[in-house]
Amino acid sequence: MRPAPTSLTPRESSGFPFTAVVGMQDLQLALILAAISPAIGGVLIRGEKGTAKSTAVRALTEVLPPVDVVPGCRFSCDPDHPDHVCPDGPHSGGRDVRPARLVELPVGATEDRVLGSLHLEKALAEGVTAYEPGLLAVAHRGLLYVDEVNLLHDHLVDVLLDAAAMGRATVERDGVSVTHPARFVLIGTMNPEEGELRPQLLDRFGLTVDVVASRDPAVRVEVMRARLAYEADPAGFTARYDGAQRELAERIVKARDLLSEVILTDAALRQIAEICASFDVDGMRADLVTARTALAHAAWSGRTVVEVDDVRAAAKLALPHRKRRNPFDAPGLDDEQLEAAIDNSTPPPDPDDDPDGPGGGGNPSDPDGEPDSPEGGGADPSDPDGGDSADPADADPADADAGDPGRDSEAAAATAGPAPAGEVVGSSEPYKARLLRVQAAGAGVAGRRSRAITDAGRVVGDRPRIGRESGRPHLLATIRSAAPHQRERRNGGPGLTVHTSDVRLAVREGREGNLVLFCVDASGSMGARKRMGEVKTAIVSLLLDAYQRRDSVGLVTFAGPAATVVLPPTGSVETAVRRLESLPTGGRTPLAEGLLQAAEVLRIAAIRDPRRRPLLVLVTDGRATHGENAFAHARRAAGWLAQQGIAAVVVDCEPHRGVRLGLAAELAADLSAEYLDLGEVAAGQLVRAVTERRAA
Missing domain, CATH: 3.40.50.300 (P-loop containing nucleotide triphosphate hydrolases)
Incomplete structure (x- = not known):
C-alpha cells in the first residue's frame, strides 16, 4: 500500500x-x-x-x-523508493517537499x-x-x-x-x-x-x-x-x-x-481493443495508452470501475494521432466512426449485473476480487514504453510506404486532351522515393537530407577559434592545446591554466536540410489533363520525400499576367500538397515573371535563413507568351539566376506529339540547370535528379 x-x-x-x-x-x-x-x-x-x-x-x-524528494539530491529521488544507482547516492534518508x-x-x-x-x-x-x-x-x-x-x-x-x-x-x-x-x-x-x-x-x-x-x-x-x-x-x-x-x-x-483501486474489466479491455482495431492503429501502444487514460478518467470522475464514458473520453484523446493515415492527411478522429465502434464493441458490464452473465468480467463490487486484465487495477508507471519493445527511432523514414508507381489514378488515366481553363486536375499515387545521401558542399542547416557540417551531430574533429567567434568548445582538444604550456603558466600554482588562444571548437557532422522551391507553369499550355496530372504527381512525390527528410518547401506558380507565391517557404509540406492539388490552369504564360518571383522568394528566404541552401525546381514547357519578346526576357531572367549561384532543375513538360521547340532545354542551359524531360520523370527519377543536383 x-x-x-x-x-x-x-x-x-x-x-x-x-x-x-x-x-x-x-x-x-x-x-x-x-x-x-x-x-x-x-x-x-x-x-x-x-x-x-x-x-x-x-x-x-x-x-x-508538491513532490517529496530526498534532501540534497539533484535528481529528485523519491524518499520511499530512491534510485539505487543515483549519482548523488547512497542516500541517508530524510524527506523534503518542493513544488x-x-x-x-x-x-x-x-x-x-x-x-x-x-x-x-x-x-x-x-x-x-x-x-x-x-x-x-x-x-x-x-x-x-x-x-x-x-x-x-x-x-x-x-x-x-x-x-x-x-x-x-x-x-x-x-x-x-x-x-x-x-x-x-x-x-x-x-x-x-x-x-x-x-x-x-x-x-x-x-x-x-x-x-x-x-x-x-x-x-x-x-x-x-x-x-x-x-x-x-x-x-x-x-x-x-x-x-x-x-x-x-x-x-x-x-x-x-483512487487510481490504484480502479478496475478495468475484461469487457472494457475488449471494448478498447475493438475500438483500436476499428481505427486500424499501428502497434499496441494505442491500446495500452487508451486503457491507462480510461483508468485515469474513471479516477478523475470518482469511479472505481471503468465505464463506457471513460473509454469514449480516452479514445478521443489517445487515438487521433495513432490511426493509420496517408502521409499528408491531417490527424483527427471521426466522431461518428468512434460512436459506431463503441456501439459495435462489447460494453463493460454494469457493476450491479450478474458477473456470470454475458460480457461479465468478474464481480467489481467484490473488494477482494482481482480483475483478469493483465494491467490489473492500473498501468505500471515504471513502463514508459507501454510494453512495446521496438525502437521507432531506428526506423528509416524512407522505408515508409509511399505508394506504388505502377498504379495510375483516374486523373492520370483520363484523356490527354486540353482541360477547360480554370479546371483543377488532381495527381495520381505518389512514388516511393529511395533514400539518397549526398556529400556536403559546405555548411548547412541541420536536417535529414544530405551530409553537412552543422551545429548538431557527431563530433568529427576540432578547429581553432577565429577572433571572437562563438561556438561549442571541444573540451578535450582545448585541454590538449593548453597542456604543453602549463609549466610556464602555473608558476608553481595548482590547476590548469587555459588561455583564449587554446580554445578549440568542435567540428560536427550531421544532416543538412534544403529549401526546395517549386516554380510551376499553370498557364493554358499546361492544361492537358494527363500532362498536368503527371506533373502534379511528380511534385507530390518529391514533397513526400521532403516530408520524410525535413526539408522546407515553397510553391510559386505563373499564369495569366503575373506570378503568384502560392506558398512561402515553410516546413508544412501538407499545406504545399493541398495548394498544389487545388491549382487550376489557364491563361497566358508569364515565364520571366515566374522566374523573377522565384528569385525574390529565395532572396527573402536567404535573409531569414542564410544557411539553408536552396534548390529551384522549374516545371514548364518553356513557352513564354506574356508581353513582347517574352522568351528573350525569360532567358535573361534565367541567366541572372544562374549568376546568383542558385542550383536548379528544369522539368520539360512540352508534349511529344507534333513539332518540339526545345525551349525548356535552352532555358535549362541559361540557368546552368539539370534538364529533365517529363517523360523521364518516373518513380524516383525526379527525386534522384534533385538530390544529385544538391551535391553540385
Whole structure:
C-alpha cells in the first residue's frame, strides 16, 4: 500500500490561473489526466497561434501537488523508493517537499544542456571529473515542456526518444559516465503550419488535442474579458480563483489515490481493443495508452470501475494521432466512426449485473476480487514504453510506404486532351522515393537530407577559434592545446591554466536540410489533363520525400499576367500538397515573371535563413507568351539566376506529339540547370535528379 500523499501547501501563483482558461475543456482534461497518471505518456497540443496553448501548460503546475524528494539530491529521488544507482547516492534518508516543476526545453538548446555534461569549472580548477546535471535531471518526476516541439532539432529528438523509452538518461562523453532516472510528463505544443512532428516522437505522446479558437462570439468575449482583467490586476484576478484552484488541486490528489483501486474489466479491455482495431492503429501502444487514460478518467470522475464514458473520453484523446493515415492527411478522429465502434464493441458490464452473465468480467463490487486484465487495477508507471519493445527511432523514414508507381489514378488515366481553363486536375499515387545521401558542399542547416557540417551531430574533429567567434568548445582538444604550456603558466600554482588562444571548437557532422522551391507553369499550355496530372504527381512525390527528410518547401506558380507565391517557404509540406492539388490552369504564360518571383522568394528566404541552401525546381514547357519578346526576357531572367549561384532543375513538360521547340532545354542551359524531360520523370527519377543536383 503506497503512502498517503503530502498535503497541499499554499504557494504564490506565478501566472494565469488554470481554472480561468476559457473554452479549452479538452485541453484541460488531457493535461489533468496526464498529471493523474504519468504512465499515459504526456500530451501533444496542436493548434494555431494565439490559442492559449502555452498559457494552459504553464498554469498546470499551480494545481499539481508538491513532490517529496530526498534532501540534497539533484535528481529528485523519491524518499520511499530512491534510485539505487543515483549519482548523488547512497542516500541517508530524510524527506523534503518542493513544488511540482515545469521545465522548459528550448528548441535551440544544446545536447549538453539537455543531458548534462562535465562540470567545466571543477575540471579546470580542481582537476576532478564532476557531472553537471541537465534539463532531463531537473524534469524528473515533473513536467518537461517543449514549445514548438515540431521545430526541435533531430539530435534532441533522439535524446528525448531514448529517455522516454528507458525512463533514464545516460551520459557517455568527455570522460563522464553517468546514468540517472528521467521520468517526466512530456508536454509539447506546436503550430501545424510550421511543419509536422517526427513520427517516432509523435508516437511517444500519449494524448493529443487539437486547439482552435472558438467562433462563438460569446466565448471570445469571455476570453477577452478574462485576459484583460488579468493584465489590469494580476494579483486580484488570481485571488478570485484561489478557491477553484485549491478545489481542483485536491481533486487531482484524490484521483491519484483512487487510481490504484480502479478496475478495468475484461469487457472494457475488449471494448478498447475493438475500438483500436476499428481505427486500424499501428502497434499496441494505442491500446495500452487508451486503457491507462480510461483508468485515469474513471479516477478523475470518482469511479472505481471503468465505464463506457471513460473509454469514449480516452479514445478521443489517445487515438487521433495513432490511426493509420496517408502521409499528408491531417490527424483527427471521426466522431461518428468512434460512436459506431463503441456501439459495435462489447460494453463493460454494469457493476450491479450478474458477473456470470454475458460480457461479465468478474464481480467489481467484490473488494477482494482481482480483475483478469493483465494491467490489473492500473498501468505500471515504471513502463514508459507501454510494453512495446521496438525502437521507432531506428526506423528509416524512407522505408515508409509511399505508394506504388505502377498504379495510375483516374486523373492520370483520363484523356490527354486540353482541360477547360480554370479546371483543377488532381495527381495520381505518389512514388516511393529511395533514400539518397549526398556529400556536403559546405555548411548547412541541420536536417535529414544530405551530409553537412552543422551545429548538431557527431563530433568529427576540432578547429581553432577565429577572433571572437562563438561556438561549442571541444573540451578535450582545448585541454590538449593548453597542456604543453602549463609549466610556464602555473608558476608553481595548482590547476590548469587555459588561455583564449587554446580554445578549440568542435567540428560536427550531421544532416543538412534544403529549401526546395517549386516554380510551376499553370498557364493554358499546361492544361492537358494527363500532362498536368503527371506533373502534379511528380511534385507530390518529391514533397513526400521532403516530408520524410525535413526539408522546407515553397510553391510559386505563373499564369495569366503575373506570378503568384502560392506558398512561402515553410516546413508544412501538407499545406504545399493541398495548394498544389487545388491549382487550376489557364491563361497566358508569364515565364520571366515566374522566374523573377522565384528569385525574390529565395532572396527573402536567404535573409531569414542564410544557411539553408536552396534548390529551384522549374516545371514548364518553356513557352513564354506574356508581353513582347517574352522568351528573350525569360532567358535573361534565367541567366541572372544562374549568376546568383542558385542550383536548379528544369522539368520539360512540352508534349511529344507534333513539332518540339526545345525551349525548356535552352532555358535549362541559361540557368546552368539539370534538364529533365517529363517523360523521364518516373518513380524516383525526379527525386534522384534533385538530390544529385544538391551535391553540385
